[in-house]
Amino acid sequence: MTTPAPSDTHRSTAKSTSVEELKSIAGQVRRDIVRMVHGCQSGHPGGSLGCTDFLVALYFHVMRHDPENFSMDGIGEDLFFLSNGHISPVFYSVLARSGYFPLEELKTFRKIDSRLQGHPTTHEGLPGVRMASGSLGQGLSVGIGAALAKKLNGDPSLVFTLHGDGELQEGQIWEAALAGPGKKVDNLIATVDWNGRQIDGDVDDVMPLGDLNAKWKAFGWDVLEMKGNDMAAVLAGFEEAISRTGKGKPVMILMRTEMGAGVDFMMGTHEWHGIAPNDAQLADALKQLPETLGDY
Template sequence: MPQLKDIATQVRRDIVRMVHGVQSGHPGGSLGCADFLTALYFKVMDHKPEPFDMDGKNQDLFFLSNGHISPVFYSALARSGYFPVQELSTFRKLNSRLQGHPTTHEHLPGVRIASGSLGQGMSVAIGAALAKKLNNDKNLVFSLHGDGELEEGQIWESVMFAPHHKVDNLIITVDLNGQQIDGTTDDVAGLGDVGAKFEVFGWQVLHMNGNDMDDVVATLEKAKSLTGKGKPIAIIMKTVMGQGVDFMEGHHEWHGIAPSDEQLAKALAQLPETLGDY
């Protein structure tokens, strides 16, 4: 899928430029999830960028729970038509709609919840999915979560709740990159077999390589085909933190630091401009 891969490359380019521009932000997880967000917004989801409707009736919804990876979210939204691409240049600046963690009071199209306080997004996604059922809305709800975020207790309350209430119009994805702000997830608080945990609670579980675009699209389409069968869907997505920039790959240090001028040049040399820079 060369077109989607080209879009993902530009999204990665946007990410490193945005974070470098204000010497602040979270490039590592953003780069790792670029293929996933590209596949969602340019292929998999039934969504309507314009006019933006906060309720999202009769369209698929996406909630970013690990809100610190806002650069990849903003790039995907802008590149898919929610707001002008040039606005990416305002990332994390004063009075910008593109805050470091997505918020709603700036009224940025595409953002339906404030996120960044980890653990909350799955609860919101479940609520939205149940609302769609009550409204006889046949569309789906998607959400994304970090593996470090699974240490939040609210996550496991949600994991218990969704199968019990047969929230089968919900597809959540866990970004399993093995890294968090203080080190590897194994060192901080070992997660064990994440897929098995979800299965025990009653979820339908799929696995995919989140940095292989063909696998991402195929797995998301398979997940869609499994909705409506009484179980929520969980995708365990293996990614590499910093994917696409060799000196960032697999290092937890890049969770939340910005590249220098020299590092930016090195990163951009690995990420050809495919859609045009902002």
């Protein structure tokens, strides 16, 4: 599955999976998410559903990676770090469906003796995970470090990170926001899941982020905005972001998403940030999400 990384940083994406295929995978991943969260009656469906299109595009189209031969160092591969670790359901589903570990293992999510911990960890040896996350604000620093290691190794691959918008309230994010441009980490594409909601309510009510675009620009990032729940727009956004790498600045994608996207009753509210559907709600959700690749 690995494609040799080109020396030219103006590379195209790794695979030519069609928009229709990716949408179909995303539908199945959304089914996995609600079933996993229902299965253990805990976890975070809202942000997971909102970031499904992004992660499906990343793992099935954009990144050059080798799921069957996972190595921690990932030399010659693109790397992804999930900084907002609470959206582990979407991460695990995408990892399993792209071949990092058996699909059956999704059943064990958040249960005793599982490699699929509530928040992702390297500790249980789950292939595809390179860093524990959950305590917020740490993944951008890690991504910068990993990107610098790639530069030292002469490895032209890219590093991707994902962050929640509420997570941007953590101070460490802004330390890293200085360091990325400061160290000219131009092989890094960070993305913010800009859904405007967090556990306690709307981000604007909890602690407003203000003009995010201007903030990141002022810190020295190359910023673009992207619609995160429109697969064609996501692919175009990634293409554009990749074209901006290798130019002396890290790239920031501000991705507009809808928390709970794909399940009507989970949308338009922060209420589904971190609660599980009951049996009737699960049935309702699954009716809206066609089974395309077969449930686990």
